[in-house]
Amino acid sequence: KQEVTQIPAALSVPEGENLVLNCSFTDSAIYNLQWFRQDPGKGLTSLLLIQSSQREQTSGRLNASLDKSSGRSTLYIAASQPGDSATYLCAAFLIGGATNKLIFGTGTLLAVQP
Amino acid sequence: GAVVSQHPSWVICKSGTSVKIECRSLDFQATTMFWYRQFPKQSLMLMATSNEGSKATYEQGVEKDKFLINHASLTLSTLTVTSAHPEDSSFYICSCEKGQGRGEQYFGPGTRLTVT
Numbered sequence: 001k002q003e004v005t006q007i008p009a010a011l012s013v014p015e016g017e018n019l020v021l022n023c024s025f026t027d028s029a030i031y032n033l034q035w036f037r038q039d040p041g042k043g044l045t046s047l048l049l050i051q052s053s054q055r056e057q058t059s060g061r062l063n064a065s066l067d068k069s070s071g072r073s074t075l076y077i078a079a080s081q082p083g084d085s086a087t088y089l090c091a092a093f094l095i096g097g098a099t100n101k102l103i104f105g106t107g108t109l110l111a112v113q114p
Numbered sequence: 115g116a117v118v119s120q121h122p123s124w125v126i127c128k129s130g131t132s133v134k135i136e137c138r139s140l141d142f143q144a145t146t147m148f149w150y151r152q153f154p155k156q157s158l159m160l161m162a163t164s165n166e167g168s169k170a171t172y173e174q175g176v177e178k179d180k181f182l183i184n185h186a187s188l189t190l191s192t193l194t195v196t197s198a199h200p201e202d203s204s205f206y207i208c209s210c211e212k213g214q215g216r217g218e219q220y221f222g223p224g225t226r227l228t229v230t
Binding site: 036041042043044045046049089091100101102103104105106107 | 120146148150156157158159160163205207209218219220221222223224226
């Protein structure tokens, strides 16, 4: 059974700092790995999607890496801003079995202090 | 991009009543839609996978007779919480898959259900 965990559960940093969020998954047979952002009481915003054959994806100040063999992904946020404050979720997409599905991690609550 | 809407955005109902939540893909067709539930300070848990024109596949521990899912068209899926109880109070989020089987899911804004 695929399990996805995220460390740390919460993180508070001063504005301008670079930071790394960690995601680990137990089954390396993933189709892709996605990072999402969720603001309080809101739905999800997709940030980055890394296919299983890729090592990393970049979008603006965000960079996500994927190491399937070790079951890890990281989300790097450069020059953090107060507007980056949110919960960040990683999710592993699995194919096979009865249905294809996204398995979500436990989330990291990020607070960027002005 | 791809836009997914949910209606209503929030609903309060009395215990024992039923509530219907709609999920629509506005600018693309979605053969597969997913329903998730999120309790406070917890992550999203997949409840069921809905394929257009066929019965939904429910995750272990999710009562199919309590959470009725209908996916009658390529742009609309509904989740009906029947005989709601306070423990059903949660944030329900749907997603629509674009590009069948490739894992590109686009999420709705969620529906906050409170059962009193």
